[in-house]
Amino acid sequence: MSASIRNVADSCLDKTGRLSLREDILGVYANDNPRNRSVLAQMDRIQNMPFVKVALVTIQGATPQIQRDLDNGNDVYQNECDVWIYPTDSITVNNPGLLVFEQDDCRGSGHSVSDDEDELFDLGRNLGANIVGYYVNNPSPFGCAAHPPDRRGFWVGPGASPWTWVHELTHVVGDNPHIDSDDNCDLTNLMTGCGTNNINVALPNLNNTQCDNINDDDDVEEC
Template sequence: MSKLQIDPQLLVQNELLEKLRNLQAIPVHPITTKYWSLGGSGGWLGTSTTGILKCPDGVGSFQHYVNGSIYYHPSTGAHEVHGLIKSRWKSLGWERSFLGYPKTDETATPDGIGRFNHFQGGSIYWSPSTGAWEVHGAIRSKYSSLGWERSFLKYPLTNENTCPDGVGRYNHFQGGSIYWSPSTGAHEVHGAIRSHWASLGWERSALGYPTSDELVVFGGAARISHFQHGSIYWSSTAGVRVLKERVRVHVKILTMPTRFTINEQFAAMQEVYAVAGIRVDCATTETLNLPTLADVDVGGCTMGSVTPEQVTLFGNRNFVGSNDVVVYFVNSTVPGYNGCAAFPSGRPGCVVVRTASRWTLGHEFGHVLGLSHVNNNDRLMTGNGTFNITNPPPNLTSGESSTMRSSGLSTNL
């Protein structure tokens, strides 16, 4: 019986195939894959200076190179960090810091100037003029919502720091700051309002922490930021004013104003009242279908003396608190005035006609707060008609401001 002959060349081929199968079974580490994708030893990272090592936190892996590092985590994948962003991350404690592992490679910012890496717990932003700084948590979320480095804040100038009062946190940026506290959340402050708040002592001042971002005042050119215990108002004419009291105003519309919008009238009122340190809050707006009262009889428009139509009109106080003031926008008064501040007892308010001047609302409201007419057209309370005001915005004296604040209709912030 003859023996089966096996081709020796076939045996060699089978051995090679088996070796290839064994090679294919050896996984390539994600760090190696990332390194190859960046050009390997011929890329900008250069040659490795360590092997692939386990991170001190026992979860991920890393490898250092001449010009950077690659870090890997099972949930984030492998990403490179280098330069000043890497140095900042290192100074915070690498992956064991609050930032955790990188979630992106270093990437050019959309404005084309800086660079950033996002991490599990925050981000590090770098620009040539600011260096590399981290942002995280609620402050980072606020920064993101405003548009990152393309917002007016631009790039961070600090890491997130603890406030001197030991309660809150902050980051300073090129164009302002973001402050956070447990009770107020994160809000930005910038420009002249920020400068004034800083001059008062930041969060340790009487104002406390910001409770709003900087806001546009009634659609106009003025700005305001609210704080725990007051507000800071700014306009090009009034400058910076600290507002420590407020009046709550409710708007009832029978006829829409035609000469100046409601917002324009409120903006003008706030401009003047800021001098008195009073913030004007428009609490509610309601349209009233009362055609028989749109041309309301106000009699002699004398405090303490009202007509039946005024009694009926001023009875419309839905959602109005006892110390709140209502302004009724009407078509006209009979006889004809720009407005009238005579109101029934216990129902503080005024009427303003649709063709009133920009300053009529503030003027009539001033009467509600206890002010009388004066014979001076530079003043808000001129008795010669607010169309004749010669010094816009018109003045309030310190005595008038004191009277307004002690009227019982303004409350402390």
């Protein structure tokens, strides 16, 4: 691995010591979404495009599609907002009690944090990111971005669509709300409130306000 790659990883991504080109530079942590990936393009992205760091935690027994979610998230963020998503690490935790956990509500404000949820959102806080995405087996809703006030994050369950993960992330990054209601659905926008499984375009959009919110988020950084 060239010294320039090491230097960029150290100065831009806070990655020191032994590096994996696949994980630490390209951000590939699973094999569920194979595609051609360019180290040169990624190095340019690291050095010149704002990014948000996200750590990934899978509760053992869940069946995530990690790379699909990361790639779909980056397709939207890069295409719409000139921001990219950097996965700092991905771990699996054996805690059967949190595979299906108790949660009192999924409100964006005034959220009541259950004991199970408090335990879940403690996981992964040493993986190099303020935001942690969790894969669990909670059947409903398919995902939720309500979190303890001092631990930013979200979770997705087994019914998640290809866009659920980045939809929930976007509730956290920029505090973006749903843009519509059940009787007035915009199924082209990532933040539709009518279910991401109903999105009817190949790549959902984010509007200028949503992108501004993302870019202004405290956890978006630059090299």
